[in-house]
Amino acid sequence: MRDFLAGTSRSRVTLGFSPSETASFVFSLKQPLFARLREELAKDAAALAEEMWAATVLLDKLGLHTTEVFQQGREEVIKRQQLELLELSTPVVKIWEGILVLPLIGTLDSARTQVVMENLLQNIVDTGSDIAIIDITGVPTVDTLVAQHLLKTVSAAKLMGAQCIISGIRPQIAQTMVHLGVAFGDVVTKASLFDALAFAFRQIGVVISKQQTRS
Amino acid sequence: MSVTKSEVLRLQASEDIVRVRQAVRAWMVERGFSLVDQTKMVTAASELARNAVDHGGGGTMRMEALVDGGRRGIRLVFEDHGPGIPDMALAMQDGFSTGGGLGLGLGGAKRLVNEFAIHSQPGEGTRIAVTRWR
């Protein structure tokens, strides 16, 4: 019965019914049901009252169930949209064969950073890249949790056989990191994306040379 | 908080560890956990199941589906009647790198879950409950 109602609730949502309308539909069953009960138990007032109460309780529960399902559905839509928004706002760019750049913009929170990092690692696998540059030039502050996620991502990439470097570390961020006791160890970090890119090219053995102009 | 589903698996041989992994994975998938969360829980379960089999002389794992307000979770309770853990601090230390040794990997397993509760007395066995929430 619950499954049937859940299905009904969902199909009605797509048809444009509001949750109250769907619930009302369930509640409207009371009238015919009571009428029927009155017919059958006309002689027995006590039994009639009891059955009517039982019917009311049952229908109320079923009606509420439809609204609950509706609510759950909404929450899932919101979650999905949040994820999509996240993916849109942090694109991973394949800047060269074997080099990915992830330009992070804005304030990072722990949850967002985690999702973004997982996405980056999957991207590394999908593109077969050797190096991923996480650029935090556009990030005003980095707290310990976010720093830890960044470092874990670097370690995870290394385990997978790729290299992750961090660029755009401003003096303030560097100071904060040191004060917070965050150990950067053997993580390659560069002050600018420019430096990071130059490093990346060297790593994969790409040499950029200027063409001689004819005079 | 309520338990909506529960299942008990025995932990006697190494094949049971594989069964535990598969069962935990199936439940995590069914309850909609993310891939990374699934992997973390399955790995923690593998570690704890192995401890029960190798150090605890065998035992059981009870898997429970939890509902607490709006959130859903999965709890795994590992129980054995083995020798117990004499030095909890030592057991919680990381000791993976060279293999063998006293590192039971409990510290690592703890990091993979949201809630970690351990009860162990020498001679009484060990009971470890780990939970992950969605």
Next chain:
Amino acid sequence: MDRIPILKLGDFLLVTIQVDMHDRLVMTLQDDLTARVVQDKATGVLIDISSLEMVDSFIGRMLGNIAAMTRALGAEAVVVGMRPAVAITIVELGLSLHDVRTALNVDKGMEMLRTLVEAPAGEDGHERHEK
């Protein structure tokens, strides 16, 4: 008794792990692989874990052991195809695989083996630089 198949690719051996391994299978793989390195005079071993949905401390130790044993036998080992979720979990677990070389996929793994195997004759085999 089930075994994990080991393929010969020229001078290299390729192992593709596709099943959820129970502990005995893990030990058997270790034994089989080291035996084959000697038997086939292999100079490199490629372990493809792209199908593994989980690597716990036991399997992690196996990978470390295989790496060490093949090195002792004068060959090189590379583990390829680690999934992101697995890598993230290993980092969180605190499992150290620093003595295991890794590559993103079989192609890159082969490339790495070829470079390692063609190393100058001066290398004596037990002092390795970090990858």
